[in-house]
Amino acid sequence: MDCCGLLTLQKEPVPLKSIEVELEVRDHVATVVSTLNYENKEDKPLEAVFVFPLPGDAAVCHFSAQIGQTQIVAEVKEKQKAREEYDDALSSGQQAFLLEESDESPDIFSLRVGSLPPAESASIRLEYVTELAVQADDGLRFCLPGVLNPRYQPQGSEGAGVQVTSVPASLVPYSLSFSARVSSPRPISKVESNCSLDPLQYLNTDQTQATVKLAAGHKFDRDVELLIYYKDAHQPTAVVEAGQASAEPGSLMGDPVVMVSLYPEFPQSVMSSTASCGEFVFLVDRSGSMDCATNNTEQQETRISSAKDTLLLLLKSLPMGCYFNIYSFGSSYEHIFPKSVEYGEKTMEEALKKVEQMKADLGGTEILEPLKHIYSQPCIPTQPRQLFVFTDGEVGNTKEVIDLVKKNSGSHRCFSFGIGEGASSALINGMAKEGGGHAQFITGTDRMQPKVMQSLRFALQPAVEDVSVTWDLPKGSTVTVLSPPITTIFQGKRSLIYAQLTGQSSEAAEGCVTVKYSLAGHPSENQLHFSLRPAEDTGLIVHRLAARTLICLLEMEAENNEEKEEVKKKVVQLSVQSGVSSSFTAFIAVNKDNNKEIQGPLLHRDIPMAGLMGFAATPCCLRANISSFSPDYEVDYGNPLEFEDTSCYRDSDVDFGNLPEFEDECYYEALPDEEFPPAKKPPRDPLLQLVSLQKASGCWLLDPALAAALGKTNEEVEKSKPEKASSEVWATILALIWLHGFKMDAKDEWELLAAKAVSWLSAQKAPSVTECVEAGNILLGCSVQKTALGL
Incomplete structure (x- = not known):
């Protein structure tokens, strides 16, 4: 059933040849430019449809097409109007391009490349900006989704869901090149990835600028993930961006916008007392x-x-x-x-x-x-x-x-x-x-x-209550906050606020933002002073992220508002004004310079995505001609009995609609038993083996299972116990020594349960702790200090 290669699952040539992605990271904000290169090698005109994932909070802000020497820049229009304009262009023999967000999920986009004549090439440029999330280890995470898994559509829910042709990763018939440039006020300490990278190249001596590339030969079996680490990552910052000169003063795009990043630091006294409820x-x-x-x-x-x-x-x-x-x-x-x-x-x-x-x-x-x-x-x-x-x-x-x-x-x-x-x-x-x-x-x-x-x-961590944000600006300046109110704050977690600044102020003027909150009954506050002078050439990134934040808020409001149409109008207006996509708008580009009409029937081609199920997520044995996002598409499932003769389907997350007997099942061709050898169960991780023996109170019991987990015989463990020590105290101290002596690299995983063990030991007021620690170190061949155990 090897029917893929440079073909779709319907044995049709794939017009998408390559994707080039350029990433620019400035501190914690990323601008991504993707270029998709298409070529029609067939003898008839084509419509290519590519359904692909983007980060869920991305603000798509530019879409253009290059055909030969002609470049067409797309406009943002109300979605239905854009679809009609696209269909009209195709029916009149013109070239057109349509980019739209899925109605069901803001991280899925559909790109239609219409009327690509035989032997013609087209280059599509797509640009978006996004904030990078802070990870638990303070790294900033950028993810270029390279994989689109089938989205399970619940029974009885509205909408048809996103339909995608998927192929195994090794058979994705186009290439990917990816390069990143990183710059920050703070030195870049390292960049890591789940994919092979060429070495990081620093562009200056203070290491605040660097470039990195994806190594050649990327397989579409995973998302491309970059983790960027800065020195002193937790510095609060504020960036003021000047408005667009051509935009109307008083509008979001016409006024300056500030992006404030806050990292509240909590008093150590409060942080050391974690909640016990x-x-x-x-x-x-x-x-x-x-x-x-x-x-x-x-x-x-x-x-x-x-x-x-x-x-x-x-x-x-x-x-x-x-x-x-x-x-x-x-x-x-x-x-x-x-x-x-x-x-x-x-x-x-x-x-x-x-x-x-x-x-x-x-x-x-x-x-x-x-x-x-x-x-x-x-x-x-x-x-709570x-x-x-x-x-x-x-x-x-x-x-x-x-x-x-x-x-x-x-x-x-x-x-x-x-x-x-x-x-x-x-x-x-x-x-x-x-x-x-x-x-x-x-x-x-x-x-x-x-x-x-x-x-x-x-x-x-104790819940932060009564959060309030206040602004102090020079006389004549006012602020309109565009972000939703901050309701939760965690130690080490970034909070972002976007705000529109109105009114005149001198270049040297300064603003101040204060966050006040109550933590475990203690009033606290953090302040950030910032210059109102706009940053040099930020390319309207802050405005677009602010617009996306406001659009998301309004879209959520539209879901639950009786005046849905009014809210929808606001979203469309803001989306068109800012050039940022929304669920109610789409990007449309029509090549009106094309003098000769494109002749002949238009062939439809779905571009396959990588599927991660080991097999194609749309089975080879099913025949589907699906137009993504079309509310009235038809799917021909052929004869369900064809399932008897195939072993191509393995994922039980795909919903086959009106095939009740088949729903949520896995199908295999009947093969002899010896072709399915029983899977070997991997040995239990020694850390999890030890952890599984801990009691809810925090202690361990002295028994053969504990001895085995520690790599000793029961006799060795019993014989080494100090005379005055109780069995549980001895067992618990041994477990703590083993964790500190052999598993410090996994401390994040056992730190909380070890703290519980220490609390239990403290409550026992055991007289022989020092002797137990000394004897335990000898038995296990460690040299862990009593103070390191927290005793």
């Missing part, structure tokens, strides 16, 4: 795609097994006296307890037994229903709700899910985790943003556990 609700994806490998290494750990190991660490790290529950979901959902229960030895053990049995066997990815159920449960007084969501993020109703989180943002904080390549950035970032939490992406060779434990530390 809370209701922790864990929501875990068990759809079919969670059975995929987490990365492309040979160990082949699956996403679901990684999620189970992470739940083990989370459950061992929770404070005594809090409440918790675990939900899992696919096409249906399950929960371990009917409602959240108090955390203790009995409930922890019961939960761990159920976690151990979890499989990726619940079909599609319907996240909305379990979320509704969680939010319908009454909150527990004095136990913290929701942790783990998903590979392939849903078709992204906006609906984010809207639900926003409606319930007053009752909880939401921490979200995108697992694997192709997870929807719009979904993961949107849930965390609207839920006042933190988003993390686990890709490449990342381990899930340290990232999740960082978010648990955030969740255990």
Whole structure:
């Protein structure tokens, strides 16, 4: 069934030949210019359709096409008008280009290249700006999505969802070149990637500017992820950008706009006392795609097994006296307890037994229903709700899910985790943003556990209350804040504010912004003084990001507003004025200089994307002629009996509509048993082996299982115990010494559960701690100091 090569799944030539991406990063803001080169090698005119992912919060701000010597720059217009103009141009034999955002998810775009004559080439230029998210280790993350997984469309939901032709990564028939230029007021300490890079080249001696390139031969089996690290990353900054000279004064584009980045620092006294209460609700994806490998290494750990190991660490790290529950979901959902229960030895053990049995066997990815159920449960007084969501993020109703989180943002904080390549950035970032939490992406060779434990530390930070932002500007100047109000602040997490500045002020004038809040009952404030002099040549980046922020706010308002049409008009007006795309507008370009009409019937060609399921996400045995985003497309599924003769379909996240017998199932050709050797279970990680033996209170028991985890015999461990020490104290100190002696590289993962063990030891007031530490070091061959253990 090798029908791909330089062909689509329908054995048709693919007109997209190459993609060139140039990235410019200034501090924490990125400008991305993508050039897509098309060539029609057929003997008839073509319409090429390319559906591709972009970061969910990207502000698409330029779209143009070059055909021969002619360049056409696209305009932003109301979506329906743009579609009609595109269709009219094609029907009258003109060339046209249409770029639009999906109605269901702001991180999916469709590009139509219409009437490309035989032997003609076209070059499409697409530009967007985006903020770079701060990771737990202070790196700034840029992601160029190279993979578009099938988006599962829930039963009964509106919209047809995004239909994409997918092929295995090795068969994507176009190339990618990628280069980045980074500049910052602070030195760049390193740039890392999940893909092979050429070495980083510094452009000046103080290392504040550098370039880096993707090594040749990129395979479309992963997103291209860059992690950029600056020295002293947590410096608050403010950038003032002058308005556009041609824009109307008093409008968003005509006035100066300021972008303020704040990194509030909390007093150490407050930070050292983490909360010992809370209701922790864990929501875990068990759809079919969670059975995929987490990365492309040979160990082949699956996403679901990684999620189970992470739940083990989370459950061992929770404070005594809090409440918790675990939900899992696919096409249906399950929960371990009917409602959240108090955390203790009995409930922890019961939960761990159920976690151990979890499989990726619940079909599609319907996240909305379990979320509704969680939010319908009454909150527990004095136990603030913290929701942790783990998903590979392939849903078709992204906006609906984010809207639900926003409606319930007053009752909880939401921490979200995108697992694997192709997870929807719009979904993961949107849930965390609207839920006042933190988003993390686990890709490449990342381990899930340290990232999740960082978010648990955030969740255990005391909630910041009564946040207020005040501005002090020179007389005659006023400020209009464009960002939503800040409701949550975490230690080390950046808060961004965009504001429009109106009125005249002298070049030397200064402004000041003050953030006040209450933390664990203590009033606190952070101040930033900044110059009102506009920065040199920022290319309207700040204005466009501000416009995108305002557009997102208005789009959310339109979802829940009786005056939807009025709000929609505002969005269209702002989108057209700023040149930034929205869900209600599209970019349209028509080549009106083309004197000769394009003759002959127009052939439709879908450009395939990489799919990560090991096989094509649209099965080779299904015949589909789908026009993306067309509300009335038809799909011909051929004869369902063809499934009997094929082994090409493996992903149970694809919804086949009216084929009830086939929905949410995996199909294999009947092959002899010896062709499916049983998978070898990888040996248990020694760290997780030790962690699994810890009790909810924080202590370990002295038994053969502990001795084995420490690499000793039970007899050796028993014999070395100081005479006066109790078994539990001796066992717990041994476990702590082993963690500090052999697993310091994974300290992020066990730090919280070790702190719980230290608290338990302190409460025992044990007389022989010093002797236990000395004897434990001798037994395990370590030299860990008592103070290093926190005793």
